[in-house]
Structures are given as structure tokens and as C-alpha cells.
Amino acid sequence: MNKLALASLMILLGLAVPHLAEAVGDPFLTTMATRMAIMGMAVASLGFLVGFAGLVSFGHAAFFGIGAYVVAILFKHHSEASPIPFLPFAWEGSLSGMVQLPLAFIASFLFALLVGALSLRTRGVFFIMITLAFAQMLYHFMISLPDYGGEDGLSIWERSQVPGLDLYNDYDFYYLCFGLLVGVLLLLRMIIHSSFGVIIRAASQDEARLATLGVPVFRYRLLAFALAGGIAGLSGALAANLYEFSGPGLMHWSRSGEMLVMLILGGMGSLFGGVAGAIMFIGLEEILAGWTEHWALILGPILIMVVLFAHGGLMGFFSRGRS
Amino acid sequence: MAEQLLELEAICSGYGSIQVLFDIDLTIAPGEIVGLMGRNGMGKSTLLKTILGIVPHQQGTRRVMGKVMGNLPSHAVARAGIGYVPEGRQVFPTLNVRENLVCVEANHRGLSEPWNLDRVLDLFPRLGQRMNQLAGTLSGGEQQMLAIGRALMTNPLVMLLDEATEGLAPLMRQEVWHVLQHNLREAGQAILLVDQNPEAMLRICDRQVILNNGQVVWRGPSKMLHQEPELMERYLGLGATHS
Numbered sequence: 310m311n312k313l314a315l316a317s318l319m320i321l322l323g324l325a326v327p328h329l330a331e332a333v334g335d336p337f338l339t340t341m342a343t344r345m346a347i348m349g350m351a352v353a354s355l356g357f358l359v360g361f362a363g364l365v366s367f368g369h370a371a372f373f374g375i376g377a378y379v380v381a382i383l384f385k386h387h388s389e390a391s392p393i394p395f396l397p398f399a400w401e402g403s404l405s406g407m408v409q410l411p412l413a414f415i416a417s418f419l420f421a422l423l424v425g426a427l428s429l430r431t432r433g434v435f436f437i438m439i440t441l442a443f444a445q446m447l448y449h450f451m452i453s454l455p456d457y458g459g460e461d462g463l464s465i466w467e468r469s470q471v472p473g474l475d476l477y478n479d480y481d482f483y484y485l486c487f488g489l490l491v492g493v494l495l496l497l498r499m500i501i502h503s504s505f506g507v508i509i510r511a512a513s514q515d516e517a518r519l520a521t522l523g524v525p526v527f528r529y530r531l532l533a534f535a536l537a538g539g540i541a542g543l544s545g546a547l548a549a550n551l552y553e554f555s556g557p558g559l560m561h562w563s564r565s566g567e568m569l570v571m572l573i574l575g576g577m578g579s580l581f582g583g584v585a586g587a588i589m590f591i592g593l594e595e596i597l598a599g600w601t602e603h604w605a606l607i608l609g610p611i612l613i614m615v616v617l618f619a620h621g622g623l624m625g626f627f628s629r630g631r632s
Numbered sequence: 633m634a635e636q637l638l639e640l641e642a643i644c645s646g647y648g649s650i651q652v653l654f655d656i657d658l659t660i661a662p663g664e665i666v667g668l669m670g671r672n673g674m675g676k677s678t679l680l681k682t683i684l685g686i687v688p689h690q691q692g693t694r695r696v697m698g699k700v701m702g703n704l705p706s707h708a709v710a711r712a713g714i715g716y717v718p719e720g721r722q723v724f725p726t727l728n729v730r731e732n733l734v735c736v737e738a739n740h741r742g743l744s745e746p747w748n749l750d751r752v753l754d755l756f757p758r759l760g761q762r763m764n765q766l767a768g769t770l771s772g773g774e775q776q777m778l779a780i781g782r783a784l785m786t787n788p789l790v791m792l793l794d795e796a797t798e799g800l801a802p803l804m805r806q807e808v809w810h811v812l813q814h815n816l817r818e819a820g821q822a823i824l825l826v827d828q829n830p831e832a833m834l835r836i837c838d839r840q841v842i843l844n845n846g847q848v849v850w851r852g853p854s855k856m857l858h859q860e861p862e863l864m865e866r867y868l869g870l871g872a873t874h875s
Contacts, residue, residue, distance in 0.1 A: 504734055511724045511735045518722050521684055523710035523737035523786050 319581075323487050327480045339479045340551075341595055345588045346486040347547045350493050352571045352583030354540035357497050359569075360577035361506070362533045363513025367437045368424065368444030369568050372538035374560030375420055376413035376545025378451065381463035381555035383409050388466065394456075406469030406476070410546050417542020418535045420447075425534035429527060441562055451557040462556020469550055476550055486547050490584070493540055497580055500536070509533050574615055576622030585623045636661055636698070637713065637789045637822050638683065643692035645682040646846075651690070652678045653846045660790055662820040665813065667837035667854065669830065669868055675846040676826045677719055680792045683824075684716050685709045697789065711737055715788025717796040719826075721775040723782070725768025729759050732767045732778055736785045743787055743819055752781035755811055772799040780808065790822045798828065809836055830870055834858060842867045 323346075330338035351373050358364045386393050386402035393400055403409060428439040452460050468476040476482045500506045511519050512526045519526050549555045558564070567590070575586025593611065597604035619626040638660040646652040652675045660666055668676045681687040683694060685706040694701040696712040710716070723732050733749055745751070753760040756777040762770060767778055776799045783791060791812070797805040813836060816823060827833050833840070834854045842850040844867050850857075857863065864870040 507727065507731045507735045511727055511731070514724045514726065515722070517686060517706070518718070518724070519735065520705065520707040521686065521710055521716045521718070522735065522782065523707055524735065525707050525737075 316581075320491060323491070324484075326487075327483055336479060339483050341591065343479070343483045343486050343551060344548075345584075345591050346483070346490045347544050347551060348568075348571065348587040348591060349584035350486075350490045350547075351541045351544040352568050352575070352587045353490075353494060353497060353580060354537040354544070354583070355568050356572050356575070356577060356580065356583035357501070357540075358534065358537045359572060360579070360582065361501055361513065362509045362530060364429075364530065364534060365437050365569075366440045366534070366537075367562070367565050367569070368440035368442075369537070369541055370562070370564035371424070371444035371447045371560050372417040372421055372541035373545035373548070373564070373568075374447065374451070374555070374557070375417045376542030376547075377549035377555035377559050378457070378463075378545075379413040379416050379542070380409045380469060380546045380549040381465055382457060383412070384465045384467060385457070385463055404467055404470050406471035406474075409469045410543060413546035414539040414543045417545070418539030421535040421538020422531065424538070425531045429530050429534060441565070444560055444565055445562055448557050448560040448562075451560065458556065460557060462554055462558070465549060465553045465555065468553065469546075482550070486551075489543065489547070493543075494580060494584070497540075501580065505529065505532075570612060572622075574612060574622055576624030576626075578621050579624040579628070582622055582624040589623060637696065638824070639693075639695040639698075640683065641693040641695075643679075643682060643689050643694065645678065645687050645689040645692075647678075647687065651846070653682060653689075656692070656846075656848060658841060658848075660822045660824060662789075662822060663817045664839070665817065665823045665825060665837045667833040667840040668824060668826045668843065669833065669840050670843035671867070671869055674843045676843055677794055678846075679843065680716065680794050680824065680826065683709070683792060684714055707737070710786060710788075713741065713789030715783040715786050715791040717779050717783045717791070717793050719794040719798075721772070721779050721799070723767040723770070723775050723778050726766060728764050728766055729770070729778060730763045733759075733782055733785055736782060741787050741789065745815075745819065746787050747784040749785070752784055755784075755808075756781055773801060773804065776800055777804075777808075780812075788821065790824060791816060792824050794826045795828055796825075797832075805832075830864075830868060 326342045327339045330336055351369070355366065355369045358366050382393065383402035384404060387404050390401055393402060424440065424443045428436055428443065431439055451457065457463055471485060474481040474485055476485065508519065508524055508529050512530060516526050545559065571586035571590045572583050573586070574589050575584065576582030593608055594604060597607050615622060636659045640656055640658040643656040644651060644654055656679060668679065670676050678687055682689050685701070685704060688703065696709065696714060699712060701709050701712065724735070727735065733752060758774060759777055759781060762774065767775060770778065776797065780796055797808055800808060809832065812823060825833060825837060834857065837854050839851065839853045840857050841848055849867060850863055
């Protein structure tokens with residue numbers, strides 16, 4: 310089966326999820342699939358960084374959290390009819406998804422630009438540590454803001470308003486997340502095969518060699534880093550709608566670690582690896598949590614086995630099977 | 633066009649505390665082909681890397697088209713007009729041939745016939761047959777063609793070639809030299825060449841610079857070096873048969 314046929318099959322399967330959930334009499338499966346689509350989007354953006362740009366970021370949850378906070382803060386000020394204090398102009402937020410979602414992307418993109426401008430001057434383990442440090446700084450910063458819930462975070466009483474969709478309807482919400490996931494995957498695929506993507510991939514192999522061809526590698530990497538941050542922010546905005554909550558816990562280093570685990574499970578060398586990892590991780594979590602509260606004790610050895618025996622994660626395993 | 637494409641004045645450079653090059657002066661004019669000769673370990677490759685900024689210079693001045701390069705990073709020097717084919721091919725192994733050729737910062741520099749993908753494939757038709765093949769799976773000679781083609785795509789004013797034709801079949805080597813000599817020279821571009829084959833260097837290059845222990849010990853027209861068997865023996869280890 311070629312890649313196009315496989316992708317078409319996955320899209321058809323994705324479109325059928327709510328109907329399948331209804332058929333088996335378990336509508337909760339639609340909510341679980343929504344979570345998978347949201348995390349799949351965030352992990353795919355991390356996969357773009359790790360697998361294609363060669364940048365192992367350990368602070369990706371920070372961008373995810375910023376996206377979630379954008380939705381929560383815009384909701385809070387809108388519902389209280391109070392102006393947002395840190396803006397240079399008077400604005401009382403918005404409930405519109407057409408405002409919240411793009412703003413979540415832009416805010417995360419800009420923060421990623423700042424983090425990238427400083428962290429991309431380092432390499433290897435130093436880059437991992439600096440991205441982790443930035444994410445933890447942001448985590449502690451949000452805890453220190455009592456106006457935005459401090460450690461308790463912010464509850465969201467009203468989901469984003471998207472024209473033509475009712476996000477309180479599980480179907481509508483799922484199709485929004487699924488549609489955005491497909492859009493993000495297509496965008497990333499286009500980028501990876503563009504001249505920008507070629508340069509990003511070449512830089513992951515040998516930065517110095519690429520520089521001798523006149524390529525300002527830093528600028529390309531910075532843009533890739535910011536783009537991945539923006540996508541994580543968009544998925545964070547969707548997560549805030551799903552959980553009807555945003556809190557500093559979304560930015561904690563353990564969430565960044567969880568994203569890396571999902572990526573390793575799914576496979577780093579493929580764009581769909583992040584999505585496959587999110588599906589496997591969340592699926593296993595749901596199944597194992599039904600058996601025991603110590604589900605992580607079982608998930609741990611599964612992860613070790615994937616790393617040891619299925620190089621390239623799930624996608625690597627399947628592509629070897631096909632070849 | 634500036635009088636000189638590349639000017640080096642009293643360049644000193646090396647690796648950390650180890651100095652390799654001492655007070656190197658060198659100028660390259662449009663259309664010139666200059667050979668850099670010397671035994672192994674005398675600083676030829678280090679000089680090429682210093683010109684590009686891969687090895688930072690400790691003292692002296694680098695100018696490209698009269699513009700001082702200062703401590704500009706290598707990508708800025710490359711954009712100013714320096715092309716580089718490094719020793720040992722150095723293609724991007726997991727990118728395919730097409731991707732290896734297009735991952736350069738395109739700059740036509742107002743040339744009447746700039747190098748582009750079609751022109752590189754005309755020069756190396758074999759690459760055209762392997763466009764979707766991963767570069768790491770090409771033969772040594774094909775990788776060498778790819779490295780040369782990729783450097784040509786940057787349309788350099790001065791091409792630094794560090795043993796660029798190693799691994800190529802003799803006929804292909806002649807073809808590459810012929811094309812580089814005529815096309816670059818006619819377009820007013822220049823070459824600084826390091827090669828293991830002294831006969832080829834004496835035939836191709838207008839003049840030679842000999843490095844010994846990081847210093848320039850001789851410079852002059854290739855014809856004149858032919859008449860200096862003692863020099864050839866002392867600095868290049870070549871016997872009278874090469875003179």
C-alpha cells in the first residue's frame with residue numbers, strides 16, 4: 310500500500326471515529342479521539358523539530374501551555390468585562406475561536422522566537438537543558454500570577470465560539486480538532502519538502518557544511534522552532550477548550566517529557582510518528598488505567614521495549630514490515 | 633568588478649593555541665586560476681578554511697571584492713562570493729541528489745550565464761539519472777560531482793577546490809577541469825586550487841603559491857616553477873621527471 314492510499318485510509322478512519330463510537334455505544338471514545346488529535350498535533354510539531362530539524366526540545370509544553378492560557382485569559386476578561394492589563398490598548402478579551410485560536414498560535418510563535426533566539430546558539434545537551442529551563446521559568450511565572458489562578462489555574466466556563474460549529478457538541482469539537490490536525494500535517498509535509506525544509510534537514514546533518522554554501526542556518530532553524538511552537542500553542546488552545554481549564558501544570562517539564570515519550574513511541578523519522586505515538590500513549594493510558602492506577606508501571610516497560618526492539622517507533626516498525 | 637576578487641593580508645590562523653599559518657599574503661584577480669602547493673600538513677586546507685571563516689583567523693585582513701570580511705561567519709563569506717568544495721566530498725547523505733543541489737543560497741551575482749540546476753546536470757549528466765537517489769548511496773566519484781555541482785550552484789566569484797577531483801575517473805577529471813577552467817575564467821570568476829596531482833596543477837593554474845610550515849615560500853607563474861627543479865624537490869618532494 311503506498312503512502313497516499315495509507316493516508317487516505319487514515320483520514321477516512323478518522324472521519325468515521327464518532328460514528329464508530331456511537332455504533333459500539335461508547336460516546337466517550339469520541340472525546341478520547343479528540344484528545345488524541347490535539348496531542349497528535351502538538352507531538353507532530355515536536356516531531357518536526359526533533360526528527361527533521363535535529364533539535365531535541367525539552368520545553369515544548371511551554372508553548373502548549375501558552376496556547377491554553379491565551380484561551381483562558383481571553384475568556385476570563387471577556388466574562389468579567391475587564392480590560393487585559395498587560396496590553397498597551399484597552400481590550401476585554403473575546404470568546405470567538407477565530408480570535409482565540411490564531412492568537413494562541415501567534416503568542417506561542419513569538420515566545421518560541423524568543424526562546425529559540427537564545428537557545429539555538431547552543432547544541433546537544435545544552436540546548437535540551439536551556440529549553441527545559443525556559444519552560445520551567447514560565448511554569449513558575451504562571452504560578453506566581455494570582456490574577457490568573459496561580460497554582461490552581463483558570464477554569465473556562467464557555468468554550469470558544471466557532472462559526473458553524475458548537476464545541477459543546479462532541480462531534481463538532483472532534484471534527485474541528487481532526488480537521489486542524491490534518492491541516493497541520495499537510496502543512497508540515499509541504500514545509501519538509503520545500504526548499505526551507507531541505508535546508509532544515511541538511512542543517513541537522515552538518516550545520517558547518519551548509520554554512521559554506523551561503524546558508525544562514527540560524528535564521529532557518531529559528532523559524533522552524535517558532536513554527537513548531539506556534540503549532541503546539543494552537544493545540545494547547547484546543548486542549549483548554551476540551552478540559553475547560555488552563556493551569557501551570559500544562560507547562561510542567563513532565564508534560565514536555567510526555568510529549569517526547571509519545572514521539573519516541575510513534576517514531577521520530579516520520580511526520581505521522583507523533584500522531585501515532587499520541588494515539589498509542591493515550592490509548593494505552595486509558596486501557597491500562599482501567600486495570601490499575603499504577604498504569605505507568607506497565608507503560609514504562611512497553612516504552613523500553615519499543616526503544617530496544619522497534620527502532621523508529623511504531624512507524625519504523627510498520628515501514629519495515631511493508632518493505 | 634573590483635580589481636581583486638580576494639585579498640589576504642598578513643593572515644595568521646590556527647587551531648586554538650596552535651598556530652598553523654603565518655603572515656599569508658595572497659591576491660586573486662578575476663579569471664585567474666591559482667594553485668596552492670606544498671607537502672601534506674603544510675597548511676593548504678587550513679588556508680582555504682581560513683578564507684571561508686571555518687577556521688577563524690587570529691590576525692590579518694580578508695577582503696572579498698574589496699569588502700573587509702572581518703570576523704563574518706562562513707555563511708556571510710560564502711554569500712559574498714566564496715565557493716568551497718571541501719576535501720572528502722561531504723555531501724548530505726540522507727538528502728537525495730536534487731535536495732543536495734538546491735540547499736544553497738541562490739545568488740546569480742548578475743552573471744550572464746549563472747549556474748543553475750539544468751547547467752549542473754548538463755555538466756554531470758550522471759547526476760541527472762540519480763536525482764531521487766540518496767547522496768550517501770552514490771559512488772565516490774558521483775559524490776564528488778555532486779559536491780562540485782553544489783558549490784557551482786552558489787555562483788562563486790572565487791571557487792576554493794580542495795582535492796575536488798579525487799575519486800573521479802581520469803576522463804571525467806579532464807572534463808571537469810576543462811569546464812571549470814573555461815566557464816569560470818570566461819565569466820571573470822577565479823579558482824584557488826589544492827590538488828594531489830602536481831602535473832595537473834602546473835598545466836591548469838596560471839600561477840602557484842607554495843606553502844611550507846604555514847608560510848609562503850615561493851610564488852610565481854606556473855611556467856617559472858617548471859624551470860625550478862630544486863624548488864620542486866625541496867618543497868614538493870618531486871623529482872626531476874616532473875620538471
